[in-house]
Amino acid sequence: MRSASPEGMDMDVLELLSQLVEFETVNDPAKGIKPTKECPKFIKDTLEEWEVEADVFEENGYYGVLGEIGKGYPKLLFMAHFDVVPVNPEEWNTDPFKLTIIGNKAYGRGSVDDKGNVAAVMVALKELAKEDIKGKIIFAFTGDEEIGGFLASKIAERLKEENKLPKYMINADGIGMKPIIRRRKGFGAVIRVPIKKIKVKGKIKSKTFKVNTPILETRHAAYFLPGVDTHPLIAASHFVRTKEVPVVSLEGKFLKGNVVPSEVTLTYLERGDGEEVEVDLGLTELMRSIVPVVRAPIKAEKYSDYGVSITPNMYSIENEKHVLRLDIRAMSNSKEDIEKTLKEVISFTLPEGELEVKTNEKAGYLFTSPEEKIVKVALEVLRELGEDVKPVEGPGASDSRYFTPYGVKAIDIGPKGGNIHGPNEFVEIDSLKKMPKVYKEIALRL
Structure with missing residues (x-):
């Protein structure tokens, strides 16, 4: 049985990613393959070990994890996805479902898209739960982003109906440690x-x-x-x-x-x-x-x-x-x-x-002004951590597109890495270790 044994934020995130990669959460509708309940249950159980309450939910056979910390009106939503695209094992130099560390790179399917972000947000939530947070932070981890993001769409609708839509969203589904403020539909x-x-x-x-x-x-x-x-x-x-x-x-x-x-x-x-x-x-x-x-x-x-x-x-x-x-x-x-x-x-x-x-009619494109507070705060935090960054456009779509039509100000962001959706996908370890600090600090400053 997998369990998290954290000893400091740096150790937490890499160890956690290693465990997450071992779950074969491939989404391949053409072959009838979808993630099981095992990975989201692990996420929920690990968070609860850290005294962060969460629930596993299901829609149309796909699972997600949803929870919140803090009190008051929702100010921020964290979102990341644990499902991954299929692999051609013969194209890989390592086992795609075992995190393999070579130098500053950690190889594995989902290492950068998007289990590295799942791990980083989880560790940030553990640390934020110890703080006196002004306002409520909602978090969600979904298992169907790679096939359209129906779960994110349902979460957006639910929060809208309950008058709990946050002002800001950090969609932890980016790359390069740069705030992504534009994405095409x-x-x-x-x-x-x-x-x-x-x-x-x-x-x-x-x-x-x-x-x-x-x-x-x-x-x-x-x-x-x-x-x-x-x-x-x-x-x-x-x-x-x-x-x-x-x-x-x-x-x-x-x-x-x-x-x-x-x-x-x-x-x-x-x-x-x-x-x-x-x-x-x-x-x-x-x-x-x-x-x-x-x-x-x-x-x-x-x-x-x-x-x-x-x-x-x-x-x-x-x-x-x-x-x-x-x-x-x-x-x-x-x-x-x-x-x-x-x-x-x-x-x-x-x-x-x-x-x-x-297309999903409920989804839009991401287009957030660089003058928005969330963008400025993200840049401030990243620069304090030694990153020379500016707002950029991300090539792919993401689940933030379900929240922007409701007026939520969103950015997408994630660690440095490469080979997204391809063989030998990797995340840069020193970058990954910074991400929990990035998420925590942005949340506190908002």
Whole structure:
């Protein structure tokens, strides 16, 4: 049985992270995999050992932990998530579910996204519970952020109904020890096209396309930067368009809608002498359409460092149709505008294609003014701890998007690390050890 044996804040957070990483809290709906009650129960039990009361709750088969400390009107909400994305173990140099320390880096799935933050907030709560806090601090740890954050949405609704929405929110789901004050909203799009097979003479060939991220090693779709990074499916589409080859089949290491596949293998036909081979015109046209689709001129409502990004990350065959799932990031709340733009592209490039655009209507984007008190206090605390920082934009979406539509002033923040959603994910240990102090001090100064 796991238990926390704290001996100082620095020791607490790394030891706690090591224990949290061992819980395989993978969220993979395509395979019917979701986190069990084991990890949230451990979080609750550990907090209660530290005399911080908390409750485990469940919605739609997903678990979370919710509690509060202090008295009076709620002034601050801490939130972090303990679920993680799937792994390809063969791509890892270490066991993804055992925290492995090498120098100043601690490797493990969730080490930086987002169990390092879970551990840091837990330790901060332990310390804050000893203080004479002015106002109430609410905290929540959720187990479904990686598949949309339904639990966060329900918490926001519940706090709104109970008139307990706090003025401020620290969403401990960031990276780099910098206050994140802008994040785009996430949308999902599904394109379906019928299977259409014919026979053509020629020779079967195959080509494998691999992801290439030369500057920032990650598989997170929100971090993908066109013009710098190479997406294997976009590269395969460009190959089909340039070589004008009919496609036989497509395979790849597809993990999740917001995870760029590490590689895809295209089987195609080189026309000419040879045997008659069955090719798929539906799949061929779908592959050809990827390049124009990811360049669709989607309009945004506000400025973003990352602009608009569209990445095709999942492919499958379902009900006699080829299915392509896209991850879309934009500083926009308009599903209708995105749908209209994509339909225009598909009508020209894939006439038989069907389009479905999805988003959580209750979610918005994060856009907090750098003049807000929570931003200024966070910068003050970080600079006192030796960090030279300024407010930044985060690439991915986060659960803070469910609270900003209600007027909650939020920042996202977290320790330094890398390889989010990719192999060999890590957190920088000296950075992680600072985070409980960061969270505690911001809470006290607010």
